[in-house]
Structures are given as structure tokens and as C-alpha cells.
Amino acid sequence: MTIVDVDAHYLEDYTVLADYLDEPVRSRIRNQPQGWLVPNSTGDRYLSGRINRDRDVPGTNPRRTQPDEVPRIMEFLGVDISVQISNLMLTLPNMNSRELAVGLCQGYAEYMIDKVCDPAKGVFSTVIVPTQDPAKAADLVRRYGRAPGMSSVTFITQWAQPPLGDIHYDPIYEASAEVGLPIVYHASGAGLDHFLIDGFQKFIETYTLGFLFHNLATLVSVIVQGLPERFPSLRFIFQESGIAYLPGIMYRLDEAYLKRRSEAPLLTKLPSEYIRSFYFGTQPLERPENDEHLAAIFDMVDAEDRLVFATDYPHFDYDRPSAITTLPFVSEEGKRKILGDNALSVYRFDGWTPPERETSPLVAGVAR
Amino acid sequence: MSAPATRLVRVAPTADIAPGERRIVEVDGRSIGVFNLGDGFSAIANVCVHQGGPVCWGRVEPRVHAEVMPGGEVRESLSPAPDTIACPWHGWEYDVRTGTCLANPRKALRTFPVVVRDGDVYLEIAERAS
Numbered sequence: 151m152t153i154v155d156v157d158a159h160y161l162e163d164y165t166v167l168a169d170y171l172d173e174p175v176r177s178r179i180r181n182q183p184q185g186w187l188v189p190n191s192t193g194d195r196y197l198s199g200r201i202n203r204d205r206d207v208p209g210t211n212p213r214r215t216q217p218d219e220v221p222r223i224m225e226f227l228g229v230d231i232s233v234q235i236s237n238l239m240l241t242l243p244n245m246n247s248r249e250l251a252v253g254l255c256q257g258y259a260e261y262m263i264d265k266v267c268d269p270a271k272g273v274f275s276t277v278i279v280p281t282q283d284p285a286k287a288a289d290l291v292r293r294y295g296r297a298p299g300m301s302s303v304t305f306i307t308q309w310a311q312p313p314l315g316d317i318h319y320d321p322i323y324e325a326s327a328e329v330g331l332p333i334v335y336h337a338s339g340a341g342l343d344h345f346l347i348d349g350f351q352k353f354i355e356t357y358t359l360g361f362l363f364h365n366l367a368t369l370v371s372v373i374v375q376g377l378p379e380r381f382p383s384l385r386f387i388f389q390e391s392g393i394a395y396l397p398g399i400m401y402r403l404d405e406a407y408l409k410r411r412s413e414a415p416l417l418t419k420l421p422s423e424y425i426r427s428f429y430f431g432t433q434p435l436e437r438p439e440n441d442e443h444l445a446a447i448f449d450m451v452d453a454e455d456r457l458v459f460a461t462d463y464p465h466f467d468y469d470r471p472s473a474i475t476t477l478p479f480v481s482e483e484g485k486r487k488i489l490g491d492n493a494l495s496v497y498r499f500d501g502w503t504p505p506e507r508e509t510s511p512l513v514a515g516v517a518r
Numbered sequence: 519m520s521a522p523a524t525r526l527v528r529v530a531p532t533a534d535i536a537p538g539e540r541r542i543v544e545v546d547g548r549s550i551g552v553f554n555l556g557d558g559f560s561a562i563a564n565v566c567v568h569q570g571g572p573v574c575w576g577r578v579e580p581r582v583h584a585e586v587m588p589g590g591e592v593r594e595s596l597s598p599a600p601d602t603i604a605c606p607w608h609g610w611e612y613d614v615r616t617g618t619c620l621a622n623p624r625k626a627l628r629t630f631p632v633v634v635r636d637g638d639v640y641l642e643i644a645e646r647a648s
């Protein structure tokens with residue numbers, strides 16, 4: 151069995167990204183205090199030090215990833231392939247400056263291809279697109295999207311305005327279709343406060359709602375604006391909100407569509423049918439006490455064919471493969487698909503070949 | 519039915535685990551944390567019921583309580599002594615004496631009796647059925 155982690159985070163030193171850029175953007179990024187560069191939101195994700203990664207992987211720096219540490223982190227997690235996604239840029243659309251957003255995405259792509267991606271070892275990344283400038287973003291997709299280490303094209307969904315199904319972003323979708331990469335929508339915990347409803351007091355509030363809101367907004371926009379009809383070759387993956395929210399939006403949107411089909415005339419089937427054709431990262435997978443409740447959700451979203459396992463390591467709510475292996479109602483075949491085979495078919499992992507062994511030796515660690 | 523057979527496994531001299539400190543030991547391939555809570559010892563399995571994390575490496579801290587005061591103010595307070603352990607992987611909290619999960623009392627860590635005798639701390643471990 152191959153275990154693919156479609157979402158792990160690379161804690162990069164953004165001053166290093168600047169090395170790949172031309173002036174004047176280079177100094178503007180290098181000399182910028184991080185808090186001003188990419189604003190974030192309320193709350194301490196690590197509960198004032200209570201959640202702690204210091205002892206996870208001995209000899210690594212849990213606050214700044216180094217390129218050679220990634221394979222050791224993968225071993226700790228028990229995964230064979232990992233898609234490393236910039237940590238700094240998880241709130242990218244909140245930057246007003248187009249030139250700095252484009253610069254960061256370019257520096258990040260160059261750095262990952264140059265120093266981090268190692269397809270033979272299963273280390274991949276993704277082209278992150280600066281939604282502030284769709285034309286330049288499309289250039290980045292064409293320029294870096296063909297590199298073997300790049301598995302996908304990633305939109306950060308926080309604050310992206312207009313919502314991501316809009317024709318405004320068509321240049322990016324066109325370029326992605328051209329290079330043959332799937333689209334990842336990555337939500338993050340920032341973006342609810344200071345944008346939609348200011349004044350939440352605790353991270354548990356903005357965390358619970360923020361990811362969800364941005365995924366819901368993206369799902370509705372992508373479907374109603376007919377993106378799957380306009381770009382039929384594209385495949386879509388939504389990350390970072392678990393899966394329990396899906397039945398709610400599927401059936402609510404179906405209900406609205408039945409009444410207001412004239413507002414979404416591009417659609418050729420029910421919204422829920424589009425959702426069942428999308429892929430969803432599993433993390434953080436909900437575990438209701440009654441397994442039958444989760445089993446019903448799995449059934450509604452066609453889980454065995456549509457879920458792709460993700461750890462989101464090292465974030466506070468990361469999952470291990472045991473989140474999937476311990477599900478009593480999923481067949482062995484289903485677990486294999488969710489943990490790896492679905493991702494192998496939707497992402498592009500050029501240059502990776504499965505090692506010559508029956509099962510991952512790491513699966514032993516997974517049973518914990 | 520007779521009580522299941524147990525044996526005592528020596529952990530350390532009592533003086534080696536100062537109040538507030540802990541010792542993590544392997545017994546029969548299981549990792550167990552032994553905590554000196556000041557007024558006594560407790561022992562819990564070092565396997566979090568969430569995803570198997572090393573919960574005994576976590577911080578032991580006082581518990582956060584809250585009450586609504588007359589007039590509506592919500593006042594938070596801490597329990598007088600550290601009584602709660604938080605798993606370092608994702609933060610699940612447990613009562614360090616009983617192993618009970620604070621957020622869902624239907625879940626709990628395994629606990630083990632601790633015996634202090636003649637200056638040493640021992641774990642009382644059930645004999646494996648052979």
C-alpha cells in the first residue's frame with residue numbers, strides 16, 4: 151500500500167525565497183517583518199506551547215523546515231509521498247500588494263524545485279497562485295507547473311475576492327488545464343475575523359468556522375459559475391475542513407438549484423453530483439462516537455473514490471494514517487484508495503515509483 | 519473469582535521523582551508515565567486515545583474552570599494544583615489521576631496503581647495471561 155499525504159506544510163524561511171527574485175521585490179520581501187508581509191488572524195494555534203512538536207522528529211527544527219528533514223518527517227508520519235505546501239502563504243490572498251504576492255509565489259516555486267522537491271523520495275510540492283494577479287499567476291503555472299516536483303496548482307481560499315469560481319481567474323484555470331495539473335483549494339484558519347465577522351475571542355471559534363466558510367464559499371462559487379463545465383478537463387480537490395460539512399451544502403445547494411436553475415444555466419446536473427465528482431482531503435477527519443453516522447457521510451460523498459488522505463502536519467490538528475486505518479466500516483480496498491490510490495490518480499507525481507515491497511514498513515506505526 | 523495476579527515493577531527511588539516531575543518507563547513493551555503530583559503518585563499509559571500520541575510527554579497544568587458571576591461576568595480560574603495533562607500532539611486533555619478525558623468523559627487513558635514502599639515507587643502490573 152502506498153500512503154500519500156496530499157497536504158503537509160513546509161515552514162520556510164521567507165528571506166531565503168527572496169534570493170530567487172529580482173530587485174526591487176527581492177529587498178522588499180527580505181526586509182519585511184513577517185507579520186506585515188502576510189497578515190494572519192486571532193489566536194495561538196499551539197495553545198501557548200501545550201501542543202508541541204519538539205520531540206516528534208529528533209534532530210529537526212520544528213519551527214523552520216530544512217530540505218533534508220522532509221524524508222525524516224515523512225517517516226515519522228508513515229507516508230510514502232508528501233505534498234509540501236508553504237506555511238507562510240496560507241493567508242496569501244490577504245496581501246494587498248500584487249508585486250509581493252507574485253514575488254512570494256515565484257520565490258517559493260523556485261526554492262521548492264531547487265532545494266526541496268525530490269520525486270524519487272516522494273517529496274513533492276505545488277504551484278501556489280497569487281490570486282491578486284491572475285495573468286501573472288497563469289505565467290507562474292506555465293513556468294513551474296511542468297517541473298516534475300510540482301503535483302498540482304494551489305489556490306489559497308482565504309479572502310480570495312471575487313470567489314474562486316469567477317471568470318476573473320480563468321487565465322489561471324486555462325494555464326492549469328494546459329499543463330495538466332489538478333486544482334487544489336486550500337483553506338486556512340485565518341480569514342474569518344477581520345473579514346467577515348470581526349470580534350471572535352478564541353481560535354476555536356475562528357478555526358472551526360474559518361476553514362469551513364472558505365471551503366463553502368469556494369464550492370458554491372465553483373459550481374454555480376459552472377467551472378467544471380467551462381474547464382471539463384480540470385479536477386478539483388478541497389482541503390482542510392474534514393468532510394462532515396459536505397452533506398449539508400450538497401443538499402442545500404440542490405434545493406436552491408431546483409428553484410433557481412435559471413441562475414446557474416451552465417449546470418447539466420445537480421450540484422451534489424458535481425460535489426461527488428470532486429476530491430476532498432480527509433483532514434481533520436471527524437470521528438462521531440457513533441460510527442454509523444460517519445459511515446452515512448462516507449456513503450453520501452462517495453468517500454472510497456473521492457477522499458484523499460492528508461496529514462496537515464505539523465499543524466495542531468494534523469491526522470495520522472490511523473485516522474483512516476482505524477475506521478471499522480471501510481473495506482481494505484477502500485482504505486487503500488483513500489490513503490493513496492485516489493491521490494495517485496488525481497495528482498501528478500512524476501518521477502516517483504513505488505518501492506519494491508509489499509506494504510509500507512511504516513504501516514506498523516500507523517496502527518497506534 | 520480470585521483477583522487477577524499482579525506484580526510490582528520498580529520504577530525509581532521515591533526521591534528521584536520530585537513533586538511535579540515524572541518518569542516514563544517501559545513495562546512489557548508498554549510505555550507508562552509515573553507522575554509525582556505532590557500529594558501522591560499516579561500512572562497512566564503513554565498512548566493517547568485520540569491517535570496514539572505520547573500523552574505522558576505533555577504538560578501537566580492546572581485545569582481552566584469558568585463560572586458566571588452575578589451580573590453576567592464570566593470569570594475563569596485555575597484549579598489550585600496541576601491536575602490535567604495535555605497531549606502534545608493535538609492537545610486532548612486528561613485528568614492526570616483518573617485518566618478521564620476532560621472534553622468527553624466517556625473516553626479515558628488507561629491507568630495503573632502505584633505503590634510506594636520502602637523508599638521506592640512501584641507500578642502494579644497485571645500478569646499477562648500466558
Ligand code: FES
Nearest residue numbers: 566568569571605
Ligand atoms: S494523539 Fe493525543 S491529542 Fe491526538
